[in-house]
Amino acid sequence: MYLEIHKETEERMKKTIGVYKEELAGIRAGRANPSILDKITIEYYGAVTPLVQVAGISAPEPRLLVIQPWDPKTIPLIEKSILKSDLGLNPSNDGKIIRLVIPQLTEERRKSLVKMVKKAAENAKVAVRNTRRDSNEKLKKMEKNKEISEDERKEAEEETQKITDKYVEEIDKLTLKKENDLMEV
Template identity: 55%
Template sequence: MKKTIHVLKEEYAEIRAGRANPAVLDKVRVDYYGTPTPINQMAAVSVTEARTLTIQPWDVSTVRSIEKAIQASDIGINPQSDGKIIRLIFPPLTEERRKEIVREISKMGEDAKIAIRSVRRDAIEKLKALKKSSEITEDDLKQGEKKIQDLTDKFCKEIDQIAQDKDKEIMEI
């Protein structure tokens, strides 16, 4: 369940929210001598202004391939290059785009809750299997089910809070 929360936070970090965030480049891979390589392993990525991300490759010959990889990705930003440094300027979000992002956030949160409930189902099935093989008693089974349900409720509330915080962040920008 903790892993589900961790994955959700990573997904939320990748959402382009009108301000520069290096996490949007985490999924972008550049063909570097035949190997798909993450940008942060071949360049210094930094936020220079609120809406500008700067990518300074350690090997200047890779500037063009980094640009192509960013254009081919689905982050929706065109890179601007001077031959040595690549700049990504994030446009301000429109109200329509904000609402679309909020819908995506809600869907991701719901998917995370489904994953949590799936973990709950698997755990309860294991408890029932232990009961069936007489390794635990009926009381142990009931206590275990209650603990698992309490954990599930706790993690679902945490997901709701994380999603609500991200919604608020998007709508305030």
């Protein structure tokens, strides 16, 4: 009966990890990675459109991103969106493609990126803990409705805690890896 709750809890926590991984991919290390542009959108024919849907993005060199729009008229829109973003990159174009040179990270910028990573990690942990709380509330409700016994509830809560610990540990590992990537020179 409470196995469904554990399954749902685990699914929600997996989604949290997925969102956290996407967030980490958007925080740039010193190397060019097309995923840092995932959150960039442009106003294209009256609709807000993700950059990846209007251009090809590649990293031909470790410190260079190349954006090749399928419609050259979108170049000014793409440049404007990149400049408005918090990426701190200056696009340059030759009328056909946009080049983004990824500058070497300063020590100060690295530290501020690490702070961003830690904040994102804490948000992910809060989401995991909220999922645990929701699961435990459902178990208490089941006990109150005489669907499960007190012992079964306690056992199920222990299992929920094990699942929570597993995902918090995964968040910690991802965070440490990203911090190490950022602090590499």
